[in-house]
Amino acid sequence: MMELVKTGADNHEMVINMGPQHPSTHGVLRLELVLDGELIKEVRPNIGYLHRCFEKYAEELQDYAKVIPYTDRMDYVSAMNQEHGYVIAIERLLELEVPERVEYARVILVELQRIASHLLGIGAFGLDLGAFSPFLYLFTEREKILDIFEKNSGARLLYNYFAVAGLMRPLQDDFKGDVADFVTSFRPKIKELEDLLSYNRIFVKRTANIGVLPAKVALNYAASGPVLRGSGVAWDLRKNDPYSIYDRFDFDIPVGTGEMGTVGDCWDRYHVRVLEMEQSLRIIEQALEGMPDEGDVMAAIPKRIRPKDGELYVRTESPRGELGYFISSDKSAAPFRIKARAPSFVHLSMLPAISKGALIADVVAIVGSIDIVLGEVDR
Amino acid sequence: MSKLTPEEIARNLQDRFGADRIELMKGSVGQPWIQLAPEMLPPVALALRDDPAFQFDVLMCLSGLHYDKENELGVVYNLDSTTLRHTINLKVRVPLDHPHIPSLERLWKTANWHEREAFDMVGIIFDNHPDLRRILTPDDWEGHALRKDYVQQDFYQGIPTK
Numbered sequence: 001m002m003e004l005v006k007t008g009a010d011n012h013e014m015v016i017n018m019g020p021q022h023p024s025t026h027g028v029l030r031l032e033l034v035l036d037g038e039l040i041k042e043v044r045p046n047i048g049y050l051h052r053c054f055e056k057y058a059e060e061l062q063d064y065a066k067v068i069p070y071t072d073r074m075d076y077v078s079a080m081n082q083e084h085g086y087v088i089a090i091e092r093l094l095e096l097e098v099p100e101r102v103e104y105a106r107v108i109l110v111e112l113q114r115i116a117s118h119l120l121g122i123g124a125f126g127l128d129l130g131a132f133s134p135f136l137y138l139f140t141e142r143e144k145i146l147d148i149f150e151k152n153s154g155a156r157l158l159y160n161y162f163a164v165a166g167l168m169r170p171l172q173d174d175f176k177g178d179v180a181d182f183v184t185s186f187r188p189k190i191k192e193l194e195d196l197l198s199y200n201r202i203f204v205k206r207t208a209n210i211g212v213l214p215a216k217v218a219l220n221y222a223a224s225g226p227v228l229r230g231s232g233v234a235w236d237l238r239k240n241d242p243y244s245i246y247d248r249f250d251f252d253i254p255v256g257t258g259e260m261g262t263v264g265d266c267w268d269r270y271h272v273r274v275l276e277m278e279q280s281l282r283i284i285e286q287a288l289e290g291m292p293d294e295g296d297v298m299a300a301i302p303k304r305i306r307p308k309d310g311e312l313y314v315r316t317e318s319p320r321g322e323l324g325y326f327i328s329s330d331k332s333a334a335p336f337r338i339k340a341r342a343p344s345f346v347h348l349s350m351l352p353a354i355s356k357g358a359l360i361a362d363v364v365a366i367v368g369s370i371d372i373v374l375g376e377v378d379r
Numbered sequence: 380m381s382k383l384t385p386e387e388i389a390r391n392l393q394d395r396f397g398a399d400r401i402e403l404m405k406g407s408v409g410q411p412w413i414q415l416a417p418e419m420l421p422p423v424a425l426a427l428r429d430d431p432a433f434q435f436d437v438l439m440c441l442s443g444l445h446y447d448k449e450n451e452l453g454v455v456y457n458l459d460s461t462t463l464r465h466t467i468n469l470k471v472r473v474p475l476d477h478p479h480i481p482s483l484e485r486l487w488k489t490a491n492w493h494e495r496e497a498f499d500m501v502g503i504i505f506d507n508h509p510d511l512r513r514i515l516t517p518d519d520w521e522g523h524a525l526r527k528d529y530v531q532q533d534f535y536q537g538i539p540t541k
Contacts, residue, residue, distance in 0.1 A: 315439065349488075
């Protein structure tokens with residue numbers, strides 16, 4: 001679909017429609033590209049194709065606990081992280097204590113999920129830029145994580161596994177062994193990925209110095225997660241605003257350094273994700289050591305959740321960035337308002353700012369490097 | 380410059396803008412918030428962003444609310460400072476028949492899409508917003524989905540919606 005815009009004799013502007021069904025838009029995203037030749041003059045993202053109004057459902061279900069499976073369906077490639085943020089918000093609203101064993105199990109699960117999500121993000125990013133084989137290698141590893149999830153929760157994508165102050169089902173006896181096996185087998189694969197993709201000449205040419213996002217702009221747009229860290233800002237909520245038991249673990253925050261080009265380019269955002277997987281492995285190892293073998297997977301909670309009146313905003317570090325839940329309660333069993341602050345939504349809003357002056361092919365790289373999930377953008 | 384509590388931030392703002400115009404409120408649980416009249420929002424937000432004592436460089440979240448019992452709409456702003464590591468929540472409430480709130484897009488670019496979402500979902504009109512269109516629903520959709528009295532239309536351009 002093309003449309004010529006004729007506003008003057010010298011105007012060669014052309015508007016091209018990219019999406020909604022386009023393999024590199026990672027879902028149903030429509031971009032209107034205003035072009036001068038092959039150069040981008042303006043990008044106008046159009047979203048909402050997956051809008052289900054999750055927030056309305058949350059109000060109408062009349063029960064805080066029933067919302068948990070809906071949070072899965074926002075960012076469907078990191079469902080554990082979505083549930084984690086939500087149950088933490090409810091626990092803070094009710095001022096509940098969570099059993100030690102549950103806290104450790106949750107950290108292990110969300111860090112595994114972070115690796116799984118990054119594997120998909122990196123794999124799809126490579127795929128967009130023509131690197132087909134890393135995608136297959138990475139998916140093999142992702143399968144192993146999903147197998148662990150399936151064994152414990154019964155599902156491979158949308159788990160509904162976290163409960164308020166607990167877990168829905170007890171962990172399997174060999175949970176620790178499975179996770180430890182995965183950590184051992186996965187660590188050398190990161191090195192393999194570095195050799196296969198990170199320093200591949202074609203890949204570097206397509207990503208270095210492309211879509212540069214300066215730190216100041218990133219903060220003004222409230223970027224978070226790997227996108228913000230790619231711009232060289234060491235900001236990670238697990239360290240800077242610790243929730244759950246993250247203050248007990250020792251890990252580093254990888255940031256973009258401009259190793260291949262400029263700080264904050266597509267390559268930096270990509271590479272931060274690669275380095276983060278190693279840090280997640282470190283957290284998992286420490287959590288496996290600290291996790292008590294015995295204990296409840298469910299604390300005693302009131303049968304019907306009725307918080308007192310109040311408001312709070314709780315944020316956690318999801319694989320894509322700051323996942324926030326704003327919850328307003330009016331003492332009834334139904335949430336008065338639940339708003340999910342989705343990192344992908346915020347990151348997509350800065351696409352027009354960072355893709356000006358790029359080529360059409362670069363837009364593909366930029367969209368891939370901010371790693372959006374449209375289920376979360378549209379909610 | 381050090382980390383401030385919400386009480387200290389509210390007191391500081393009261394000294395500047397007058398004690399009767401800045402009100403710190405809190406529910407039985409959760410976080411406190413500073414309640415403001417809509418015309419006070421731009422000067423307070425500018426002070427919070429640029430004053431060395433506050434340095435709120437990030438607007439984390441912006442949520443639109445419909446208070447059906449009071450016939451009001453409201454917006455909650457969650458601010459964060461990456462340098463001083465403190466946070467504050469602001470709230471503005473306006474009557475349903477005149478739902479105008481100044482836009483903060485010029486202070487924090489991230490407000491652009493959040494405000495469009497609040498306009499789309501709750502129907503708040505943000506004055507001086509550069510591009511106030513619906514964002515999640517089509518431009519010709521009827522009503523605002525997160526109003527408490529919202530009824531979904533039966534047909535959209537001849538297509539049944541239920």
